[in-house]
Amino acid sequence: MAPHGDESSDVAQSESRRPISTVVFIIAMQAEALPLVNKFGLAEDTDSPFPKGVPWVRYHGSYKDLHISVVCPGKDGALGVDSVGTVPASLITYASIHASQPDIIVNAGTCGGFKIKGANIGDVFLVSDVTFHDRRIPIPVFDLYGVGHRQAFSTPNLLKELNLKIGRLSTGDSLDLSTQDESLIIANDATLKDMEGAAVAYVADLLKVPVIFLKAVTDLVDGDKPTAEEFLQNLAAVTSALEETATKVINFINGKCLSDI
Amino acid sequence: MAPHGDESSDVAQSESRRPISTVVFIIAMQAEALPLVNKFGLAEDTDSPFPKGVPWVRYHGSYKDLHISVVCPGKDGALGVDSVGTVPASLITYASIHASQPDIIVNAGTCGGFKIKGANIGDVFLVSDVTFHDRRIPIPVFDLYGVGHRQAFSTPNLLKELNLKIGRLSTGDSLDLSTQDESLIIANDATLKDMEGAAVAYVADLLKVPVIFLKAVTDLVDGDKPTAEEFLQNLAAVTSALEETATKVINFINGKCLSDI
Numbered sequence: 470m471a472p473h474g475d476e477s478s479d480v481a482q483s484e485s486r487r488p489i490s491t492v493v494f495i496i497a498m499q500a501e502a503l504p505l506v507n508k509f510g511l512a513e514d515t516d517s518p519f520p521k522g523v524p525w526v527r528y529h530g531s532y533k534d535l536h537i538s539v540v541c542p543g544k545d546g547a548l549g550v551d552s553v554g555t556v557p558a559s560l561i562t563y564a565s566i567h568a569s570q571p572d573i574i575v576n577a578g579t580c581g582g583f584k585i586k587g588a589n590i591g592d593v594f595l596v597s598d599v600t601f602h603d604r605r606i607p608i609p610v611f612d613l614y615g616v617g618h619r620q621a622f623s624t625p626n627l628l629k630e631l632n633l634k635i636g637r638l639s640t641g642d643s644l645d646l647s648t649q650d651e652s653l654i655i656a657n658d659a660t661l662k663d664m665e666g667a668a669v670a671y672v673a674d675l676l677k678v679p680v681i682f683l684k685a686v687t688d689l690v691d692g693d694k695p696t697a698e699e700f701l702q703n704l705a706a707v708t709s710a711l712e713e714t715a716t717k718v719i720n721f722i723n724g725k726c727l728s729d730i
Numbered sequence: 731m732a733p734h735g736d737e738s739s740d741v742a743q744s745e746s747r748r749p750i751s752t753v754v755f756i757i758a759m760q761a762e763a764l765p766l767v768n769k770f771g772l773a774e775d776t777d778s779p780f781p782k783g784v785p786w787v788r789y790h791g792s793y794k795d796l797h798i799s800v801v802c803p804g805k806d807g808a809l810g811v812d813s814v815g816t817v818p819a820s821l822i823t824y825a826s827i828h829a830s831q832p833d834i835i836v837n838a839g840t841c842g843g844f845k846i847k848g849a850n851i852g853d854v855f856l857v858s859d860v861t862f863h864d865r866r867i868p869i870p871v872f873d874l875y876g877v878g879h880r881q882a883f884s885t886p887n888l889l890k891e892l893n894l895k896i897g898r899l900s901t902g903d904s905l906d907l908s909t910q911d912e913s914l915i916i917a918n919d920a921t922l923k924d925m926e927g928a929a930v931a932y933v934a935d936l937l938k939v940p941v942i943f944l945k946a947v948t949d950l951v952d953g954d955k956p957t958a959e960e961f962l963q964n965l966a967a968v969t970s971a972l973e974e975t976a977t978k979v980i981n982f983i984n985g986k987c988l989s990d991i
Contacts, residue, residue, distance in 0.1 A: 522936065556816050556929050559821055560821065603903055605904035614809050643865060643866035649908040649909075672817075675783065675784050676781060676784070
């Protein structure tokens with residue numbers, strides 16, 4: 470029950486009753502982002518809202534009644550590979566919230582899945598909640614801070630309408646899986662493993678912006694193929710499945726209020 | 731040799747020839763920061779330059795000819811512990827550069843040290859260069875991106891004058907040490923282990939701000955005591971050694987140009 474006479478709660482309620490206007494996608498790899506950029510007819514910013522010299526890329530435009538941005542951390546200046554992982558993801562989430570004041574953030578991307586928890590290659594999951602599995606701080610309370618458990622914004626109607634699979638996501642900065650990572654992922658009871666989600670959730674929580682996660686399974690962590698090989702092999706096909714689901718999500722969101730999704 | 735007629739190089743040269751005016755300290759724990767805040771007579775901002783709601787704390791003031799800020803990520807909103815680790819450190823580095831446009835960043839804090847590499851409890855090191863040890867991405871080039879090797883700003887005169895120990899720092903988000911972390915720290919040939927340095931270096935490099943690192947050893951990673959216990963036991967005494975060295979560094983920097991330190 471909402472407290473009576475709470476001004477900030479009234480503001481939050483009236484906010485949640487106007488249609489969603491601005492959506493920011495945070496996507497780590499440009500190969501994951503481009504199908505969405507093309508689908509929504511977005512164009513790369515000519516006048517970037519980000520500081521000079523950063524490799525961050527924002528694609529921007531209108532699709533139906535929505536202002537949509539797709540923001541990627543871009544290519545590492547020295548090495549030319551996508552700037553994957555929690556640090557670039559947290560920075561672009563912070564800078565994108567500042568630049569676009571979105572009503573909702575969608576962190577979309579590929580991930581590893583656990584077949585023992587029901588994940589298959591090509592599945593696109595809506596994430597229920599997130600944790601970290603590589604921030605071990607064995608001091609009371611700091612241990613919980615390290616795990617960093619956070620709920621995704623609750624979207625019961627979206628979940629039902631699109632008939633998506635739902636599961637917990639655990640985040641770490643490694644593509645491979647150490648013994649300790651595996652123990653913590655099991656302790657976290659996660660179905661999915663990625664390299665950005667919990668960091669995006671952290672920043673969205675800091676700045677009080679609702680965030681949801683669409684994660685498409687490129688590799689089975691508990692399967693029998695090497696992760697890097699399976700990831701690269703499935704990237705293109707799974708990215709296409711991700712684009713399809715993200716389009717359905719955007720079509721569902723269009724014209725609705727936060728409280729209706 | 732600098733290229734002739736390169737305008738940006740000329741600007742950089744003239745920048746490096748005016749005295750350093752603004753210094754930002756990035757410090758993860760308030761217990762590490764407060765001795766410096768008191769020493770330099772800084773006051774907490776009443777009108778924070780940071781977004782509403784974030785726990786980040788900036789202490790600010792003038793000391794000799796310098797504008798000094800000490801910025802901490804503050805206490806986690808839900809759990810009340812210091813917001814340690816790479817994600818908050820990268821965010822406050824980014825936001826502090828935006829707010830203060832510093833001439834130089836100093837990332838100061840406690841760390842673990844390897845006695846086999848010459849570290850002792852209470853030593854304060856100047857860091858030569860940084861790496862990550864918990865970003866394993868076994869795909870060519872991505873592997874190097876994960877390690878994220880970066881040089882600290884070169885300060886040969888400071889090093890000589892203050893007679894500091896120098897060593898490589900490796901960063902990860904865990905206080906403990908997994909087998910994989912240990913292998914990578916050894917592969918990285920690091921003397922010191924912390925939870926923020928390489929992330930601060932990453933952001934400083936993105937935004938082209940010189941950064942140096944002062945790291946004081948609270949625990950021996952290859953010693954015989956449990957890390958968390960040794961860390962908590964030595965925190966107060968080692969923080970005092972850190973304050974003493976940071977004061978010497980500031981006194982040395984005062985009145986000098988970047989190219990003279």
